[in-house]
Amino acid sequence: MYIHPLNSWKNDPEIHDFLRKNAFATLVTQVNGRPWATHLPFVLDENSAGEAILSGHLAKANPQWKSLAGMEDVLVIFQGPHAYISSSWYNHENVPTWNYLAVHVYGKIRMIAGEELMDHLKKLVDTYEVGRPNRVRVETMTESYVQSQ
Structure with a gap:
């Protein structure tokens, strides 16, 4: 995802608030060499060291969980409000665009039991x-x- 420097969030409390308010996200991994996405509710928490931890739960019927063991990195995509922006709103020639809020979280996955x-x-x-x-x-x-x- 391209992030224009003016639109990049650096404030962890704001990001954490966004994740909590938009907690139904998309887990993206590889299953049998192909991209796989599952839409899940997540919970944002902290471990004993104060580091942010995301947790979610995959159903046993979902084949994605079987491919997670040994996986290096995963991507979780959180989406918020969005809207089309017409180029007619500008007083100069421009292209239409889309205004949106999204956070991509990359991290290591750990299976629990x-x-x-x-x-x-x-x-x-x-x-x-x-x-x-x-x-x-x-x-x-x-x-x-x-x-x-």
């Missing part, structure tokens, strides 16, 4: 169930159902 996975699933569900009547919680689901998913 066991209790760490369960903690992640609880946080993911709890994050998106806030304020909903009859909240769903991982803790109230049967263990056999959670394991099957």
Whole structure:
């Protein structure tokens, strides 16, 4: 993605706010040598060293997760508001363009399992169930159902 220098964000708190507000993003990797994209909700958190950590969850039925072991880098694309900009708005000759907000996050992926996975699933569900009547919680689901998913 080309980023004009005037439009480049350098402020981590602003970027983190954007990621939290636009958390349904696209995970891009390679599966069998071809680009593969999956649209997922993400949670932005920090590790014990204060570094930003993104976490998401792929369904077992999605073949993308099987290709992640040993993968060097992944890309997660977060998109915000966007709009077409007509060149008729300028007082000089120009081309039409598109105004948009997007953040590309590149990083290493790490597979988790066991209790760490369960903690992640609880946080993911709890994050998106806030304020909903009859909240769903991982803790109230049967263990056999959670394991099957």
